[in-house]
Amino acid sequence: MSSLRRSRLAALGAVLAAGSLALSATPAVAITGGTQVADSDATYAYTAQITIGAHDRGCSAVLVDAEWLLTAASCFAEDPAAPLAVPAGAPTRTTTAVIGRSDLSGTQGAERRVVEIVPRTDRDVVLARLSRPVTNVTPAQLATTAPAAGTELTFAGYGRTKAEWAPLQLHTGTYGVDSTAATSAGVTGKDGSAACMGDAGGPVISGGKLVGLNSQSFQGGCLGIDEAQTSTAGVIARVDDLASWIDEKAGATRIVDFNGDAIEDIAIGDPMATVGGHTTAGLVHVIRGGGKGIAEITQDLDWVAGGAEAGDHFGNHLATVDYNEDGYTDLVVSASEENVGTAVDAGFVDILFGGKDGLGSGPASRHFEQGYGNGSIGGSAPETGDRMGASLTAGTSAEGRPWILIGTPGESAGSLAEAGVAFYVHDDTNISISQDTSNVPGAAEAGDAFGTSVTGDSNFIAIGAPGDAIGGDANAGNLAVLSHKLDADGRPTVITGMDQDDERIGGGAEAGDKFGQALALVAYRPSGAATATDSILAVGSPGESMAAETGGAQQAGAGNVMLIHIGADGTWDYMHALNQGSATDDRSGTIEAGDYEGSSLSAVNTAPRQVGSAATLKVAVGAPGEDLAGVTDAGAIHTFSLLDAAGANDLWIEAGDGDGIPGAPGESDKLGTSIHFTPRNLYAGMPYGPAATGALHVLPFPNAVSGGTSRPATTYQPGQGGLPANGTYFGYSVR
CATH class of the missing domain: 2.40.10.120 (Thrombin, subunit H)
Structure with a gap:
């Protein structure tokens, strides 16, 4: 006193x-x-x-x-x-x-x-x-x-x-x-x-x-x-x-907070849910943090575009960002199989704005549909099979500008079906990026599916084309990396392209590798830098064949993940691969045919202002095809450090192993299909079972990394904890 x-x-x-x-x-x-x-x-x-x-x-x-x-x-x-x-x-x-x-x-x-x-x-x-x-x-x-x-x-x-x-x-x-x-x-x-x-x-x-x-x-x-x-x-x-x-x-990372009360909220997609009698219309559940209740978002709400219809798959993909910079997290949600006019499965995307009473209490939602609005999206025509919103990510640039990246892998380029495109949304406009865009590596071809995967951080964005043929090898796959700096045409500046025939990347492009099927980017601060100027890109190649031992038989579809370091100036180097264990290393798991390791990826930096380390930079890798104890496609999640030897810092997660996924491995559960890593939790969606409705398991961060001390996990499932009992693919997407 x-x-x-x-x-x-x-x-x-x-x-x-x-x-x-x-x-x-x-x-x-x-x-x-x-x-x-x-x-x-x-x-x-x-x-x-x-x-x-x-x-x-x-x-x-x-x-x-x-x-x-x-x-x-x-x-x-x-x-x-x-x-x-x-x-x-x-x-x-x-x-x-x-x-x-x-x-x-x-x-x-x-x-x-x-x-x-x-x-x-x-x-x-x-x-x-x-x-x-x-x-x-x-x-x-x-x-x-x-x-x-x-x-x-x-x-x-x-x-x-x-x-x-x-x-x-x-x-x-x-x-x-x-x-x-x-x-x-x-x-x-x-x-x-x-x-x-x-x-x-x-x-x-x-x-x-x-x-x-x-x-x-x-x-x-x-x-x-x-x-x-x-x-x-x-x-x-x-x-x-x-x-x-x-x-x-x-130095703390932002949480998902739709109502601005500083307590983390969760959005969970169930794109196959029945709404108003319409099967596979899809919906999103919102779990309000702090025990403040549960909300259900469907297209039948008057503040959500469209109306619930069979096959819309609303909630198929989710992303979060404070797009209007008002302090409330906004939810970006796709209905990638939405019919637009006579165009079947054309798809569209909405930003649902947060507010003091949660989603829907902020400004009117913003709608993105080809042929509607301004920019490249407004100038495009919806076509059957475009699947706008089949991949989705969002964030803020290093200067703090919010952005959204929308993958539309079914988009045709002239007569080239499913060549693919992505739309970069910022401020009050948007612009397209495709393999026909100046400086984007490759050329648009039928079946490239450019935009199948999208990712981004504060420095760069990346867009995958796993269907691209490389040197005559169908579905070998490639990707493009761009920075948030806009070029003379108002597009993100092209940095580079990558495929496995690049001499810096091991393996070589092969038919069916699907390099770029999944992507994850995370910014980090390298030693000697004042801020997070660099990035690490994880590239999933789930179709990659791998040998479990030197000279052994190639296991088709074992899957592989490649790590790329991208410097502040855009130069890049291959780091190393992440995959399951072989006879010559100490990694968890065993390389087997059909594991499809790398089908999904999610990377995180728990301390973005600190110099990056093995402890702060992590990636979760989905292996939904993993067979366990004779159970087909039970699935697993494999976590690694992004900056240290894979085997010394990896953790294997399967059902019933004590990390937080309850029960025992089940046939066709496909754990690892839906993953989302944050500095606080690993969200593991299990839309295919064992619960008939699907479920979401929230593992505290220490449960999901090597050397962590396990804490109680949380399970969300329709019919429990106040959630409505109806559910089909609950947990297919989560943010």
């Missing part, structure tokens, strides 16, 4: 969140003893002004990371007098931030939306995530020692002055430290300086380092305060001891 008595603190003018922020056009006059910051002075460029709601409340803040601000919790509290009662997650009201702009009428710095808040419970502090990184302002550096009594501190903010309600100019003042407590310090403004409403959350600096945030003040001399109140005393919230907390929160 500071030397200010508790009774005096209770009387503090209270918190410094301002009311109306209608900006004044009159030049600012700083509080007596304060100083305006000149436009040319970048000393306090990390200071931000935040506006909550329709100018309902305004505060100051400080950039401490390219994506994060520190500010006062009281800015977001419904009752600012109780500043610690702030829920985590998306702000309840639209919140914007201007960073690095000492004159708010100028254009320097950056403007962003605040999309997530992470509160402390022990002081008047929150971290506020920005919609996109700020790259033209240097974040403040935190002090490492508490402010000592008797020292001088500088504070900055955009709050009221002696003469103005809402000045346009950043101003600074000077504090003297009266006393220091565990999470705060008592201060008094010097030379008439005082923190006023609107200064809450602004930086308090000692020796050029951030030591605290403006929190409470008597506001003596501030416009609108009783003239009899002359005290400039106040309290700052200490932040000098928060570096590890900031690093932990800023």
